[in-house]
Amino acid sequence: MTDTLAAIDCDVHPTVPDMTALLPYLDDFWRATVVERGINSLETVTYPPNAPLTARPQWRDKNGRAATSAAELTAHVCDRWQAGIAILNCLYGVGLLFSEDMAFAFTRALNAWVAKEWLDRDPRLRASIVVPLQNTEYAVDEIERCAKDRRFVQILVLAMQETPLGRRHFWPIYAAAERHGLPLGIHAGSTYRHSITSLGWPSYYIEDYASHTQAFQSQLASLVCEGVFAKYPGLKVVLLESGVTWLPAFLWRFSKFWRGVRAEVPWVDRSPAEIVRDHVRLTIQPFDAPADPDRVEQAIDHLRSDAILLYASDFPHWQFDDDETMPAGIPPALRRKILVENPLATYDRLTL
Amino acid sequence: MAKHVVAAVADIPPGTRRLTQVNGRAIVVFNLGGEFFALNNRCPHRGGSLFHGKQTGLVESDGPGNYRYSRPGEIEYTKLGEIIRCPWHGWEFDIRTGQSWCDPKRVRVRQYAVSIEPGEALVQGPYVAESFPVSVENDYVVVEA
């Protein structure tokens, strides 16, 4: 089947209409809670509903929304853009809640909704397990529950958390992920525990969206420095919707300092650049570069890895025009790797 | 390459080091518990003077958070005094072998052969010792460079 597969889309987003969609998947108490407390929406300002980036105008329905059904999403992602498989990353804001128990209940409902309304409706769809990081035991619990369904191929967290992701209190989650062969998917976004830049709250949304690359850098540094890859050598990490071209400069700086400050983190036994190339993958949309094939090719060259990029459309986020799902300038020899081979190598559960 | 007398053994007590000039090259000589080692003084990274660096132990770990102080569960801190860290960017070099810890296969600092010779042997030659008065009663550190 690998021969017939034209592409694996590693980052698409199902839209939750509102909390009523999750009611069938909540128990009596939580259902009553949602209704009686008027909890209508968990949409986040990471993607303001009407902002251009959130969805291309042509893809919005009469209510201004996009990606509201499996049929609609697969029409673009699978039929038009030829992805034989697409991985759903649901960004509904359950990660922002402070109550651990509420977050657990809503996250379970969310994953159940994805399975029923999306995975059950189209065999080409796969999904990430949204993980309630508010409580590590709950997170492991949810991973164990959803891992039984092999259409769940990854665990999903947002890039900005209360503490960096490498910290040891998160480790049981990585143990579970490694055990089940599930990569850790870190997606652009925030739980809004802190200002979205380390120097405060920006005035403009364009600045907000730029700030995610800073979080990805901090997360990579944390995962490496805390020794997550030393402790869990089988763990893979996928950076989703990160922008890509920030990575080489970050690795140069990080590796340079490591060579001299190594003794602070002695379990980091080789250059961070090597560790990242071994364990980390990045989805290709958005690809932060000018519309210049030479520049794109140079930027890819700086990554020093054929294995690191994974195809993704990021549907329905508006990252490209027309059907230019990949930027011009990607060397032809790399195309099939990005489209199919690298995703297959990254996601163990995409058994074919 | 020739053999150069760089110091009397008594000049470099155990645990100390000395900066010497041999053939226009700065070479640092270490005494590790009675064994002598000589390294090029210039750090292969950006040229810092290793003589001015910190002589320390080797920090290793068999896992995150395991700072074994020669005991399970702690950081392993061994080879005390056998690592020289460049005073600039902190790169670590094994004094015994010259190899770097951050990239042992590709980065090392050049090492020179060191021997201890009694004064009687030296006065016979052939050793480069014009600037170094030698007496037959003492032992001397000889570097081949």
Place this chain on the structure above:
Amino acid sequence: MNIEVRQPVHGAKDSGKARVGIFDCDIHPKSSLEDLRPYLSNRWWDYLQTYGQRQRHGYVKGFPYPKSQPLASRRDSWPPGGGLPASDLDFMRQQHLDFYGIEWGIMNPLSPTGQGEQNDELSAAMAFAANEYQLEGWNRREPRLKASVVIPYENGEMSRAEIRKRTGDRRFAHVLFLSRTSELLGKRRYWPIFEAAVEAGFPIGVHVFGSSGRPMSNTGWPSFYIEEITEHSASLAASVTSLIVEGVFERHPELKIVLIEAGFAWIPSLGWRLDQNWKRMRDEVPHLRRAPSEYLREHFWVSTQPMEEAEEPDHVLDVMAWIGWDKILFASDYPHWDFDDPFVALPPSLSEERRNKIYSGNAKALYRLD
């Protein structure tokens, strides 16, 4: 009997490499609180003795991310006659200024300056004192060393007042910020400072470190010193973005910003990302009349230190070309441990013309010393 070896070990025969006098944009002279005493009122001197400085982190001395070497300094920079690294001008001349042929150096004092101090008035008093002492204790004895205008940057009006005091004084090179401000640099509270700097004809130097009072990263507090130093560039990227997107350069077309000790390889990717999103969301920022990367290209300079070390050295050249050969300024960061030796820090394959621009020509043009 002892062989005398003169320090440092790579000497005169290397100095041919830098035929041009070097303009070092980042030197950290170390003054003490005692040095500042003559320029502080009794009130603030007594306050400092009793309550001390409080700079948005918890320690009286030292840092919650302890440095990898004492005072974050090169181990060979402690003056043989005693004192802290870079506190002894004669030793600084011997080890650095004369040794490398530094024609001009810019002092970016890091402490004691009161920058980031929680008390605005104390911060302003210490800024004044730090500036006076840079002149009296350093520049007067060594005119090669230009001063920075230290300002109490968390208070815009007090900063404006200090800049006005220094207007026209060519012993000062630029106005100094630390990068970890309590708000993004483009925010209105800092606008009086940009106005004053432009009025006075000073560029602004933003040097990494400081304490914002917020977590070190936008995803909370990392554990290690190596994370702190690696992530300064990410943090500064947010302020660079803010300065551009808030339209600070539309208000002040003559404003020039020098980014110091943040490395530089991250700059092109930031410009590309901003451009990409501005293309689709220009309606959010109608005050921007040009693409963000154009403001980036025109108004920002970068210092070389810590010099980027890519696995393939040519990649660093790619990045330098993308930034612009005229925007790159040599800096040593003397006496800190991540110091760049001017004789070996620049990529060896640079043409002589480009090397000289970086060593000197670009800085002389920016600081109007040509």
